[in-house]
Amino acid sequence: MSQYWSQLVHSLTPYVPGEQPKVDNLIKLNTNENPYPPSxxxxxxxxxxxxxxxxxxxxxxxxxxxxxxxxxxxxxxxxxxxxxxxxxxxxxxxxxxxxxxxxxxxxxxxxxxxxxxxxxxxxxxxxxxxxxxxxxxxxxxxxxxxxxxxxxxxxxxxxxxxxxxxxxxxxxxxxxxxxxxxxxxxxxxxxxxxxxxxxxxxxxxxxxxxxxxxxxxxxxxxxxxxxxxxxxxxxxxxxxxxxxxxxxxxxxxxxFADEEYFQDACQKIISTRETLVSAMSEMGFKVIPSAANFIFASHPNKDAEEIALALRERKIIVRYFNKPRIDQYLRITIGTDAENDALIAALKEIIG
Amino acid sequence: MSQYWSQLVHSLTPYVPGEQPKVDNLIKLNTNENPYPPSxxxxxxxxxxxxxxxxxxxxxxxxxxxxxxxxxxxxxxxxxxxxxxxxxxxxxxxxxxxxxxxxxxxxxxxxxxxxxxxxxxxxxxxxxxxxxxxxxxxxxxxxxxxxxxxxxxxxxxxxxxxxxxxxxxxxxxxxxxxxxxxxxxxxxxxxxxxxxxxxxxxxxxxxxxxxxxxxxxxxxxxxxxxxxxxxxxxxxxxxxxxxxxxxxxxxxxxxFADEEYFQDACQKIISTRETLVSAMSEMGFKVIPSAANFIFASHPNKDAEEIALALRERKIIVRYFNKPRIDQYLRITIGTDAENDALIAALKEIIG
Incomplete structure (x- = not known):
């Protein structure tokens, strides 16, 4: 707070973006980035x-x-x-x-x-x-x-x-x-x-x-x-x-000139998403039908924030929102197949 | 005008930046860019x-x-x-x-x-x-x-x-x-x-x-x-x-790591500016003392907009503002020495 601020500034509640960690050895599934490089x-x-x-x-x-x-x-x-x-x-x-x-x-x-x-x-x-x-x-x-x-x-x-x-x-x-x-x-x-x-x-x-x-x-x-x-x-x-x-x-x-590359990357992500949805459904997760490069999922027996923390201990970051109606859900970005396999293995350990 | 606009949009008077011409064979002294490449x-x-x-x-x-x-x-x-x-x-x-x-x-x-x-x-x-x-x-x-x-x-x-x-x-x-x-x-x-x-x-x-x-x-x-x-x-x-x-x-x-390059480029521009100021003063221009990479100048016998148009015919672009108090001035960016020489030659022709 400062006397020099415009009145507006006092009342702002800025947006908080997903974490951009500065270390490299993480599986980063928290900000819906594409796991494949640009064309x-x-x-x-x-x-x-x-x-x-x-x-x-x-x-x-x-x-x-x-x-x-x-x-x-x-x-x-x-x-x-x-x-x-x-x-x-x-x-x-x-x-x-x-x-x-x-x-x-x-x-x-x-x-x-x-x-x-x-x-x-x-x-x-x-x-x-x-x-x-x-x-x-x-x-x-x-x-x-x-x-x-x-x-x-x-x-x-x-x-x-x-x-x-x-x-x-x-x-x-x-x-x-x-x-x-x-x-x-x-x-x-x-x-x-x-x-x-x-x-x-x-x-x-x-x-x-x-x-x-x-x-x-x-x-x-x-x-x-x-x-x-x-x-x-x-x-x-x-x-x-x-x-x-x-x-x-x-x-x-x-x-926009490299349509084949673009379509191929999107298709790979869709396919990995379907693999993840199947695997998580088998573990008992409720997964909202997704048309995005992420899924939104909840488990009936395990607190979402706890799952997020347990994933983090395994060097996998996902996004958890502590907000009404969705505080038992995790938003998980679709990664490469290898990242997806690591995620599925970690979730199996955590859900037990 | 559109019924869909916010009230604000109707009243805006947007800024008009200096021209960014899409042809290459111009001496571009209109937007105060640096004539030297980045480090x-x-x-x-x-x-x-x-x-x-x-x-x-x-x-x-x-x-x-x-x-x-x-x-x-x-x-x-x-x-x-x-x-x-x-x-x-x-x-x-x-x-x-x-x-x-x-x-x-x-x-x-x-x-x-x-x-x-x-x-x-x-x-x-x-x-x-x-x-x-x-x-x-x-x-x-x-x-x-x-x-x-x-x-x-x-x-x-x-x-x-x-x-x-x-x-x-x-x-x-x-x-x-x-x-x-x-x-x-x-x-x-x-x-x-x-x-x-x-x-x-x-x-x-x-x-x-x-x-x-x-x-x-x-x-x-x-x-x-x-x-x-x-x-x-x-x-x-x-x-x-x-x-x-x-x-x-x-x-x-x-x-910020290449101080020598930075200082050198700034010094070259300052030196070219002093050359331009001397030459224009000799031609009878009134030049406002400048600490920038441009000069602001007026000629007692020649309309500023006419000079700008005559420079443009010679493929040199400078900035003219049709505004109160400054409509007899031109703002001219400092270019390379070669560009500066071309500018001085053109001004000599135009002023006669």
Whole structure:
């Protein structure tokens, strides 16, 4: 606390990201990173740009990357916004689109950065409880609101919402923006980008951090009709002209050119996930059906936090949230097959 | 305009950065980039990190970089804040420290992003006119205020404010934060970092974009007492957990290890600047004394915008601001000696 702080700062409750341990001999299944390296084409593109041109500012509009994303998803470049990780894109959405004169709605169990953004931008919100199976029920959102946001698949549950339910939400609130945060969509979901051209109130957000193995270079993007993208551009250009650096710009763009590598990595993760789900179900875990690169699971006879601590003793880190309704669950990132085998062996020891 | 925008978005007037032309055969003296490449140690550090670890998030606290900056400037790490370019650092300052219940003060001629931040965060401000020689006069700031910010050297004038005047401002408003934006301090000024330990209300901001030739990787930082840094950390952790990517983190840190290269590049720019100032003075230009990597100059017989257009015809881009009091000035970045010679030859032709 300090007399010099803005009033806002006193009331902020900052987000706490998953631990980034500085030692190397851990099996790190706590922050939903991809266990496979980025495409060699990405590393080659970055190497090529590591030169004297770093003295120059990057393109403030990141046109190369917008074009790559637009081409990949069959959209126009004015339907694409890019930012320094999808967290920055989300922040601009909250400030530029979701701050309205009625409360924002999102699920009670969801990405824990959402209430932090509401605090940062003084946005009124209401949380809508998921049902007992951790599902979003469209009818529960039939109320006055300033907008809706949810991850799909949801985090930390991993559960996927089908496109027809998203369509229902879009049609329920045609004058409000619905943001679908698709950080994990490439691990088995169907993207709502397919609905953008019909729905002026839909914004879809994705990231290169998970399915494209690029958490280290911080690139996220949004796709929506041009009038929604313009709001984000106006906020971005009032905040930071050059959020995407030269190396991230070229590396991220190259990632969209290596479709085979991308599909292969996603398929391997899906397959490892199915192995893990089977093994944990056999051990008596309740596992929420996951379309993400993580699973959310609970054991009827063993406290979740205890399991997390016991895994940590075995040098395996997973994420535990000490929060209502989910304090008996663990969120476990899907690793390589070898990491998965080590995890299964450790869980067998712990559950006994 | 769109019904979906937050109210704020309708009223924003975004910042317009200097042009980043996509053709290569121009002499680009419009955005104050360094004409010399970054240190080879920076490129080596980035190359070393261009590997499979890009799949992992960077350290959210950028400890390596904070340590490098703290060591370089003889400070503690909790006195250092880092961001995705100094524009992001400035944005967090406006939101977290300069938004108060009295108006922020800054010079009428200054970095044109300041009013944009005020618009973004709904901050009341008053501009204080520079005197006729474009100098900041401390006594003019003797009034009720919520804080003070100015670049030193000032932009776009290049004029340096001595530390004793900064001290006067700090003592005049001990309960308000004074932000000294030192983007250009390494080209001949004395940093106010020397005053930080005595003044709890001083925050100094610097960037690696100019003197360290790293505009392409987007790193800026702030130095102040720990209670001011904490405000910035709280805002940052409510906005984006990982603003600095892996490559920028290692590249920026390496830059502080190559002091000889850094000093040499700065000295070359200062020497080229003095050559340019002499040559332009001989041509009849009025040149504001500059401690930056650019000069601000006006010619009594030739319209500034016309000169800019005539330079552009000769493939030289400089910056012209169509604004009160400075619409007869050009801001010209210091290039290499060869670029400088070409500029001087072109100006001689144009002025006749």
């Amino acid at each position: 060699p084409m990405v590393l080659a593109a970055i190497n090529e740009q590591t030169n004297e041109k770093l003295r120059l500012y990057p393109d403030p509009n990141s046109d190369l990357l917008k074009q790559a994303i637009a081409d990949y998803h069959g959209m126009q470049t004015d339907q694409v916004f890019v930012g320094n990780g999808s967290d920055e894109v989300l922040a601009h959405c909250f400030q530029g689109l979701l701050k309205q004169d009625a409360p924002l709605l999102y699920p009670d169990i969801t990405y824990s950065f959402y209430p932090v953004y509401c605090g940062l931008y003084d946005i009124d919100y209401e949380t809508i409880p998921l049902n007992d199976d951790f599902e979003i029920i469209a009818e529960d959102y039939q109320r006055d609101c300033g907008g809706i946001i949810f991850p799909n698949p949801n985090a930390p549950t991993g559960r996927l919402l089908p496109l027809d339910v998203i369509k229902q939400l879009l049609e329920m609130h045609p004058n409000r923006v619905v943001v679908v945060d698709e950080a994990y969509i490439d691990f088995g979901g169907e993207s709502a980008i397919a609905l953008v051209n019909e729905h002026p109130n839909l914004l879809v957000i994705q990231t290169l951090s998970k399915s494209r193995s690029l958490a280290g270079i911080r690139v996220g993007f949004a796709i929506g009709q041009a009038h929604l993208i313009e709001a984000l551009e106006r906020v971005k250009n009032s905040f930071n002209s050059y959020p995407i650096d030269r190396l991230a710009l070229y590396g991220a763009s190259a990632s | 080879p140690m920076v490129l080596a550090a980035i190359n070393e990190q261009t590997n499979e670890k890009l799949r992992l998030y960077p350290d959210p606290n950028s400890d390596l970089l904070k340590q490098a900056i703290a060591d370089y400037h003889g400070m503690q790490t909790d006195q250092v804040f880092v961001g995705n370019g100094s524009d992001e650092v400035l944005a967090h300052c406006f939101q977290g420290l300069l938004k108060q219940d009295a108006p922020l003060l800054y010079p009428d001629i200054t970095y044109s992003f300041y009013p944009v931040y005020c618009g973004l965060y709904d901050i009341d401000y008053e501009t204080i006119p520079l005197n006729d020689d474009f100098e900041i006069i401390a006594e003019d700031y003797q009034r009720d205020c919520g804080g003070i910010i100015f670049p030193n050297p000032n932009a776009p004038t290049g004029r340096l404010l001595p530390l004793d005047v900064i001290k006067q401002l700090l003592e005049m408003h001990p309960n308000r934060v004074v932000v000294v934006d030192e983007a250009y301090i390494d080209f001949g000024g004395e940093s106010a970092i020397a005053l930080v330990n005595e003044h709890p209300n001083l925050l100094v901001i610097q960037t690696l974009s100019k003197s360290r030739s790293l505009a392409g990787i987007r790193v800026g930082f702030a130095i102040g007492q720990a209670h001011l840094i904490e405000a910035l950390e709280r805002v940052k952790n409510s906005f984006n957990s990982y603003p600095i990517d892996r490559l920028a983190l290692y590249g920026a840190s390496a830059s």
